[in-house]
Amino acid sequence: MRMTMIEAIRNAHDLAMGADDKIVVFGEDVGFFGGVFRCTAGLQEKYGKNRCFDAPISELGIVGAAIGMASYGLKPVVEIQFADYVYPAYDQIVSEAARLRHRSGGDFTCPLVIRMPAGGGIFGGQTHSQSPEALFTHVAGLKTVIPSNPRDAKGLLLAAIEDPDPVIFLEPKRLYNGPFDGHHDQPIVPWKKHELGEVNEEYYTTPLGKAEIVRVGMDVTILTYGTMVHVAQTAASEAGIDAEIIDLRTLVPLDTDTIEASVKKTGRCVIVHEATKTCGFGAELSALVQSSCFFHLEAPVTRVTGWDTPYPHAQEWDYFPGPARVAQNLKKVMEV
Amino acid sequence: MRMTMIEAIRNAHDLAMGADDKIVVFGEDVGFFGGVFRCTAGLQEKYGKNRCFDAPISELGIVGAAIGMASYGLKPVVEIQFADYVYPAYDQIVSEAARLRHRSGGDFTCPLVIRMPAGGGIFGGQTHSQSPEALFTHVAGLKTVIPSNPRDAKGLLLAAIEDPDPVIFLEPKRLYNGPFDGHHDQPIVPWKKHELGEVNEEYYTTPLGKAEIVRVGMDVTILTYGTMVHVAQTAASEAGIDAEIIDLRTLVPLDTDTIEASVKKTGRCVIVHEATKTCGFGAELSALVQSSCFFHLEAPVTRVTGWDTPYPHAQEWDYFPGPARVAQNLKKVMEV
């Protein structure tokens, strides 16, 4: 059945809640209203206010309470309204959720999913556009997941819900309705008309820690995730470069085998993400690739990222690493 | 005059406060008590409770209030008791301090120094040992500084205080009293007996963004900062490797010229830091070095770091990247 990413996420919640009454869903406006992006619409009506409810505007409270619930034995799946608003909960995530199993010698655990819409492309300015994944991948004890299409969003979310540890689940909001490729001046194809909008209605999981090669190629490996998976595909086509594109899907734990095999084959590597460059996840990818594929590399590993500035409103498309910027870097790497 | 790092920091505060009555110093226990590490001892007595005072236990409140003060026109220098406790203030730092100048078109600015003892080596377990620098270096709008000796601590702190933007100032607490080189079973040389404990009593600044080559060598470049500067020196000597060691001092902005020149000369690069590996600042350094020195590198850039786990209590010395682990990696890199 064709679904938007929103519908796929909603469907994942629905199946999970139906299968396991330990699963509770809450966050700001997620109850009666069904979430500002409608990802939880219908759940309160179906499962009751005890299982899906609104929360006060305290991201700290939402995550802190969820940790308590998880330690009781429930499985909270909470929504942070925008990834840009996760910082008030940062202490609870890094000091508590991430370390509870370890610090208590396994006495207490913290199975918890923290969902949040991330990324730019919607004229959201600096507070509705951020990609904070690197702030989570640096923290031991967390897993970090970013789907790029409805099929994966559902499977990865169900896998995250099944996972016995805290999972940060970043949803590229620009992909909620269709596979945005960075050509902001062109209408997007809705997921309903796209094959990756085809989502099995049954319960299924997509394992965490497994990347997907979304385009096979010989000349250069593109490592990317989220919205940039689509931008990279368009850029490669437009540049006429035989790129192999890897959708990482999970950043921690990372599928290093798939990455290594590909870069050893192509000898070149370009990393693409929306987040700011310095200490972004691209830095880690670059460090890993140059270390594991050193003798296979024919050109420096190159990063195409958001600039090291706040995300601007009016100049969104000068900030966003769109297909032109990606293509230009692909060409440059091929020239080395 | 010989000073410990604590005395040097105290002296910097004293000189700054004496020179500019816009400077106010506050934080938990920094007033009457003079700070749990005594870095602000005597300031309240000398400058009064209006200029140096205790704060309630709210890191959010300390930084949030400091931002308000900075926007008024004062220059707050605040202490977070341990870097491990900075996360409650993380939102105020990344969403507010870091972006205020940019988001207001320069209408409001945020000259602010946030000091915090960081790093391990004192049996502090997971909540008194962290090195969170990468969580700041990823954020545009912040500068991040880490001194490795009393002389620099004073000069860098005064430069940070003069800086018109928010500066994160991480103090390697294991270096407060002497240049700890990782040999935890040996007594440390106190700063009073070490030449880098020699601190000019006058007001001086050490510019932000300039690294220092602390050991000249031909075989391999070691990029490091904080406590690891001393560990690396010992490791190089013990391994008998002619390493060039660069004390970065400022992580953002980074002195890429010094780094590039050195790695182009040696052809090898080892990065050493205490923080967890994945997405640590070492990832950024590795990405930069392989990109700018690609054709000069004879071996993969190697990172020696804390493990990707919480910082343990009893197993501190198995976690801490001490001289043996650094030396072993230096040898490995030399063998390529």
Place this chain on the structure above:
Amino acid sequence: MHKAFHPLSLHVPEPGCRPGDEPDFSEFVIPRAGEARKPAHDATAQSMRDMAFSIVRVLNKEGEAVGPWAGDLAIDQLKAGLRHMMVLRAFDARMLMAQRQGKTSFYMQSLGEEAVSCAFRMALKDGDMNFPTYRQGGLLIAGGYPMEMMMNQIYSNAADPIKGRQMPIMYSAKDHGFFSISGNLGTQYIQAVGWAMASAIAGDTKIATAWIGDGSTSTSDFHAALVFASTYHAPVVLNVVNNQWAISTFQGMARGEAATFAARGHGFGIPSLRVDGNDYLAVHAVAKWAADRARSGLGPTLIEHVTYRAGGHSTSDDPSSYRAKGESSAWPLGDPIERLKTHLITLGEWSTERHTQAETEVMDEVRAAQKAAEANGTLTSGKSPSSRDIFEEVYAEMPPHLIKQRQEAGY
């Protein structure tokens, strides 16, 4: 020994009515205008505890100003206040339309809450600093900030003082005592306290005001602000604008359906009161009282402005999907503009005709400003801020890595 206990269950607050229900404010207790006493400036929190559970109201149903909080404002000031609110409403209407026309990306209006920011502003002095949310545009309008500048910001055009960097209505106007608005709820509250502490440290006479919505009182910043304000006796007025709704959740979600937002101040020994936020005179009187307290070194005051968000939360939501139809018109405290208008008419200083005429004038004024602003461009056409501006002012001085990135970007 212990008695048996029943299984527990979770209580989840829900508003009295949702779409399909009949709006019902019968449980909302509204004291009569003029009833509330006016404590001395140095009253303790304890001695005026009741005022956090009552509502200061000045304008009665007949449009008369009654009670101890009345009598502060001259006719000219009242007329100016009416004008400010009318301008703000017209401004909102035009900008809402501009957003619908695609001239910008987003808009948030103050509909129904105009008195709160417009009246409050008139109790402040030049040099005082407001730390607002996105629904206090009236602080700028009443403070004489040019509408055209506000529009330049909304349009992210070439004359936008913040260079297109932020979403619409995220104004910054230091010279007009208006702190840069943040998209992150709550953060400004403790910053306001810090600014006020700085004023006290510097031996200045200026005060700060902090603004927050009912929903946002749940944020951590709210607590930090109360702690710091009470500990250091900061010269700050802490305002909570209780407009009954966060986005889709009613104020009971943040309030726990108990006490009041004003009562949050009591645990900190902060004198706290509630005011009829749709009563221009009451807001002004309470604001002046609190500002004087702060300026006299008597420390913080917490004011809960009881009002109603008559419009949607923003242009991104449709309130009919979570609010009962007609709830806005059932709101018992009425409309702030209508009420001040009636008061002036009652005083014989105003008429329906003059009001209609003023409406036209105001609309012309807003239109003229809009025209001038649009000459500088809109988000989607005409002149726009430079792309170089992305890289400027991240730091005072551009560091090498940003110079490099800017070159890479080609600007």
Place this chain on the structure above:
Amino acid sequence: MHKAFHPLSLHVPEPGCRPGDEPDFSEFVIPRAGEARKPAHDATAQSMRDMAFSIVRVLNKEGEAVGPWAGDLAIDQLKAGLRHMMVLRAFDARMLMAQRQGKTSFYMQSLGEEAVSCAFRMALKDGDMNFPTYRQGGLLIAGGYPMEMMMNQIYSNAADPIKGRQMPIMYSAKDHGFFSISGNLGTQYIQAVGWAMASAIAGDTKIATAWIGDGSTSTSDFHAALVFASTYHAPVVLNVVNNQWAISTFQGMARGEAATFAARGHGFGIPSLRVDGNDYLAVHAVAKWAADRARSGLGPTLIEHVTYRAGGHSTSDDPSSYRAKGESSAWPLGDPIERLKTHLITLGEWSTERHTQAETEVMDEVRAAQKAAEANGTLTSGKSPSSRDIFEEVYAEMPPHLIKQRQEAGY
């Protein structure tokens, strides 16, 4: 029109006395034992407002139990309570000495506050969950958790249930209703509320208790906990242990020298009261009252335990550099052990001789536990946890990158 205002100045709270001063608690108002009324379980916050400004006390100067809060406990329970407190004190003394002997890195004692955690624990049931700070070891001792296990943790030895991973006294004992202690102040407070919400969601009958220090009420987590507890009527008892000091700052720094910590609950409609934290009977009675409320679905209660931190903050500080000499002995609520002992003697159920004998027994018990624990090693000698354990339990299943790092580490 405006009157002229004087320059503002910053108020910074300071304790009444610092080193060199004469301790003075004359301004500390202490209600007489037996004076406080006992409200019905379903009393509203409003109806028992006064109790946040008074102090529930049961034991009078003569050692008699008086008033409506007295009478709950049988003689055996009182004797057990006395024993628990004595064990805790002896335990602390031994571990403090062990730290000084270099057997571990750090220690924090409960000296002077023993009644708070020991008495409270006896009002709970198996299955309830405590979210403690580092000064509620009495919850474990009174709950029958083996001292040897606590010591294994303190020594980070081979039998440490948390495998040497945390600093001393950061216990975790799920089966004994004791949540893993965090070094980050405050975080447990909202987690306790979440746990209680979970119990309610699951239709369970268990309740949670949250613990926080006076200084730590300034944290954001404290506010979040109050918001969530009041919004969802969570079955939780929110305890504030006001032991007068944070590290070097007195409780007025967090409290703003106004109201009380208990009064913080009023803004949330949470029934709140203060109790004499050095009065075993009072703490127990109040705890039981609050626990019953929670279990009956009546929601949260906030309890401020008024006590005194008689020792240093931890082994890392020397209180004589910031506290007046003799402040501890001047503390007007006395010593919890002495007071319960006197009560039992007054009842004719105890004597000085039996007490001395009990002290010996207790010390033997503690010594025996210590010997057993030391057989498993201390931080600096003997058996220790494995270095492999660094990498275990970061996740339920070790991911590839950690397997690699563990190999690199050579374990």
